[in-house]
Amino acid sequence: MEEAEDISVPISDWRTVSDPKHAARLFSQDLLHRNKDSKCQFLSVDIRRDKEEQDRALVTFYKRDNVQWASPLQCKLQGDAATGSGVNRHMMSTVIFKLISGFHANLGNAAIVKIFEGESDHLIPSVSQELLDNNMFTVAGRMIGHSFLHHGPSFPGLSPAIVHTLLGGPLETTPVTVRDCPDLDIRDSVKMLDGDAELTEFDSVRRLCLSWNLPAPNATNRKWLSEKLLFHTVIERTRHQINQFQNGLKETGLWPLLIHRRDVIPILFPRESEAQLTPQMILDCIIWPSSITIIFESYKELDDDDESAITDVHRVSGYLKTFVGNASPVELKRLVKFWIGWELPATEMKVEVVEASLPTASTCFEKLRLPRHYATYKIFHQDLCACISTSYSGFGCP
Structure with a gap:
């Protein structure tokens, strides 16, 4: 289920609201609303193809010039039955993931092409001339701005010195x-x-x-x-890369927000340490089953007084709490991505205990469905890990 827009504050007040996250959301809503009648953009990736072809489809989409990036977006995963807004979330998350981990692309001799290089929280643009000649830093700016505009993940780990220069900070105060x-x-x-x-x-x-x-x-x-x-x-060796990167960001329409609301910049470019998920962050967002009703795939419901249903709901819910409490940051990201389509927890992440063989997710409704049959945590953990490991290739749903 999509998060409802906050109508208590006029959209035009993004300049004056105190909370930078709220300001960013209002600005994005305003820009998207003003372009709602523009021609829809279609981003399609065939997950049955090899990784290089999938990555090529993403890069080709963002290499297009003269695009209104705030126009409506429709994403499709060919080879996966998933539809709806969850696919959009999955695609935006994949785009940012690829920017961080690298693209499978035929550029130079490397099997994986990284647009940014360096250590965590100190990433700088690659000095590769080939990437510059192929306008890949413009592509990066478009990807980051597009994801942010459509409420997708931000790009973590960029060097403060690059952020400072990118946003027009004085050279003499660059924090290198x-x-x-x-x-x-x-x-x-x-x-x-x-x-x-x-x-x-x-x-x-x-x-x-x-x-x-x-x-x-x-x-x-x-x-x-x-x-x-x-x-x-x-700075000096990456000057042209930074200029391309800046142009790509400007093309998405975010520049007025970044110039007038400097407090939004850390949201667009968070420290990677701040972007790490913790078990408590996820547990605070979970809406646990509020009744003892277990929903079958046939949509037939058990009676509320079925004691076995009560036991199953409590047992399986407890298994999930144990998993979240002991999961690594990587496992937590995979779980949230499998659950809602990207790694950022939603305000309400729902859980249902159902009659099924394996865990599944309805990303559009931010709902995780867990089978009731698990009698041991070991098997529950094994199946859940197997399912969430599919989150970067699809949704793992039949």
């Missing part, structure tokens, strides 16, 4: 740190210059400086030079 440097050799050079080692050890550093038209290191310029090397690596 050595952890923003993905090249470990350059990182070591920066650390050496910033330390107290003898200059005779700096042959490789000297060659690096000269290749970037910087002076050779000496006793008086080494600290300054370490900062210049770091800034050049993180």
